[in-house]
Amino acid sequence: MAQTATTSSSGLATPTPLLRALQVLAGLAVLNVLFQFITAGQLFPSGGPDQLHAAGAILLHVVSGLATIAAFVLWRTGRITLGLAALTFGVFVWGFIQAAIGGYDTLYLHVPGAMLLTGGVVWLFLASLRARSR
Incomplete structure (x- = not known):
C-alpha cells in the first residue's frame, strides 16, 4: 500500500503517517537528550x-533506532x-x-561527544520537520 501526500486547505502537502512518525520520534529524541x-x-x-x-x-537507542527504520523506509520509497x-x-x-565512552574516566570524550550528539538530534528534528512528502 503506497502512502501518498494529501493537500490541506492551505495548499501545503500534509505528511504521510510514516513521515509524521519520523518527526515525532525526532522530537522525542530532543526531549530525551534534554533529560x-x-x-x-x-x-x-x-x-x-x-x-x-x-x-x-x-531509551535514546530505541527512539533513534525506530527513527532510523522509518527514515530508511521513507528513503527507499523516495519520500x-x-x-x-x-x-x-x-x-x-x-x-x-556515546554509551560506550560514558564513564567517569572518559568524560573528556563523553562531554564533547554529547555536544555533537545534541547537534545531530536537533538537526534531525528540524530537518524532519522541513521534509516534504513527495
Missing part, C-alpha cells in the same frame, strides 16, 4: 541518578533524501558510541 543533560548534571559532584542516565541512553536518512543513522550510531 540526559539534566541527569548528567545531577551526577556531579557527589554522584547521582546514574541509573536514570543509563535508562535515558537506552525523503538520502542525507536525512544518513543523518538519522548517524545519530543512532553516535548514541552507541
Whole structure:
C-alpha cells in the first residue's frame, strides 16, 4: 500500500503517517537528550541518578533506532533524501558510541561527544520537520 501526500486547505502537502512518525520520534529524541543533560548534571559532584542516565541512553537507542527504520523506509520509497536518512543513522550510531565512552574516566570524550550528539538530534528534528512528502 503506497502512502501518498494529501493537500490541506492551505495548499501545503500534509505528511504521510510514516513521515509524521519520523518527526515525532525526532522530537522525542530532543526531549530525551534534554533529560540526559539534566541527569548528567545531577551526577556531579557527589554522584547521582546514574541509573536514570543509563535508562535515558537506552531509551535514546530505541527512539533513534525506530527513527532510523522509518527514515530508511521513507528513503527507499523516495519520500525523503538520502542525507536525512544518513543523518538519522548517524545519530543512532553516535548514541552507541556515546554509551560506550560514558564513564567517569572518559568524560573528556563523553562531554564533547554529547555536544555533537545534541547537534545531530536537533538537526534531525528540524530537518524532519522541513521534509516534504513527495
